[in-house]
Amino acid sequence: MLILSPGLARQIFAQGDLLVSPVRIVFEGNKQKEEINLVNTGNDSATYSISFLQYNMTEEGNFVLVEKPEDGQMFADPYLRVFPRKVTLAPREAQVVRLQLRRKPDMAAGEYRSHLYFRAEKETKPLGLDASEKDPKLMSVQITPIFGISIPVIIRTGEVKLAVTLSDLKIEMQQDTIANLKFVMNRTGNISAYGDIVVEYIPAKGNPVEIGLVRGVAVYTSTNKRNFSIILNNKKGMALSTGKLRVRFSSPKDSPYVLYAEKEVVMN
Numbered sequence: 001m002l003i004l005s006p007g008l009a010r011q012i013f014a015q016g017d018l019l020v021s022p023v024r025i026v027f028e029g030n031k032q033k034e035e036i037n038l039v040n041t042g043n044d045s046a047t048y049s050i051s052f053l054q055y056n057m058t059e060e061g062n063f064v065l066v067e068k069p070e071d072g073q074m075f076a077d078p079y080l081r082v083f084p085r086k087v088t089l090a091p092r093e094a095q096v097v098r099l100q101l102r103r104k105p106d107m108a109a110g111e112y113r114s115h116l117y118f119r120a121e122k123e124t125k126p127l128g129l130d131a132s133e134k135d136p137k138l139m140s141v142q143i144t145p146i147f148g149i150s151i152p153v154i155i156r157t158g159e160v161k162l163a164v165t166l167s168d169l170k171i172e173m174q175q176d177t178i179a180n181l182k183f184v185m186n187r188t189g190n191i192s193a194y195g196d197i198v199v200e201y202i203p204a205k206g207n208p209v210e211i212g213l214v215r216g217v218a219v220y221t222s223t224n225k226r227n228f229s230i231i232l233n234n235k236k237g238m239a240l241s242t243g244k245l246r247v248r249f250s251s252p253k254d255s256p257y258v259l260y261a262e263k264e265v266v267m268n
Contacts, residue, residue, distance in 0.1 A: 017042030020118060020149050023216075024194070027101045028156040036097040036151075038118065040089035047088045047121045050097060052077040052114045053150055056222040072190075073222045076112035076155045079103060101155060109158025110190035111221055115150040152218075154192070161189035164219070166247055166263035171232075179232040181212065183247060183263070187219040187226075193260055194218045195251045199230060202264075203243040215253065243267050 019039040027034070040046050054075055055063040069075055081100045089095060099116070169183040187193050199212030211232045219226045245265050251258040 017044075017046060018048065018118060018120065018149060020151060023151050024154075025099065025116075025151065026154045026156065032101050032103075034099045036099060036116070037094060038087060038089065038097060039094045040091060043091050045088060045090050047086065048118045049086050049121055050082055050084070051117050051119070052080075052153075053117045055115055055150075057218070057220040057226070059223055059225055059227050061226050061228065070222055074108070074110060074112040075114050076153050077114040079107070079112065079155060080114070080153060082116070099153065103155075103157065107155075107157050110156070110160065111192060112155040112157075113192070113220065114153055116153050117148055117150040119148040152220075156191055160191045162191050162193060162260075163188045164193050164249060164261040166249065166261045169245070169247065169263060169265040171245075171267075179234060180229055181232055181245065181247070182227070182229045185217075185219050185226045185228055185249065185261070187224055190221065192218060192220040193249070195249055195258075195260060196253060197228070197230060198248045198250070199232060200246045200248075201232075201234075201243060202246055208246065217249070241267055 017040055019037075019041055021037045022034075025034050025036075038048065054066050054069070054077075056066050056070060056073065057063060079102050081102060083098050083100075087095050087097065165186045167184045167186060169181065172180045172182060174180055181199060185193070195217060197212070197214040197217050198210060200208040201211045202208045211234055212230045214230055217228070244267060247263050247265075248259060249261045251260070
């Protein structure tokens, strides 16, 4: 079983020498096609194979590689076509990969999700004896890291519902100086939640001050809740023992504003 820690979503996802944009694709309404831009930022030519992977999200926000869908989960790749399936990019070269949706009339309402995986293929020598070695008794072993990037591809169809609440807010101090806000994101409905977390400190007197921000937070349909934590940025040294904290979970920055959930906690 493979477990990957989640990273922050951005408009451009980079790993190794590969840039991928966009980092998340959603087919809804009449949308049928999407273009994905790949850029090789390295100094050598590189070949990337393109396939689909299936992940579950755990309550801790980690991704677990699976082969069969669990309760409440449906895979998107049977309804998607990718072209090409392999690309070779010269240094600084870019190419477009096209993704096409083929809807079927018998699709159940809700959300289908798979992850499009871009895997670097390295030219490596087989493990074992190196023919160039002068001493035949010596064995040369070469270990070459293989880089890969995966982005979620989501299909939404039929009647969809989503509700999110925030609960169990508490602050834990680290090393007596670092405030770590922990809370639970609770999701109900047949689609995932995705957006930005904003934390504001509301003093007894004065205006609210933003002290926490995390973009691209998801709670996928393979879990009904996600345990989340964020280090509060208290550069002004405010006394967080008084006043209130307000946590908002809303739609991503570059989309129409929708407030999914909001919670306040009184500091004491």
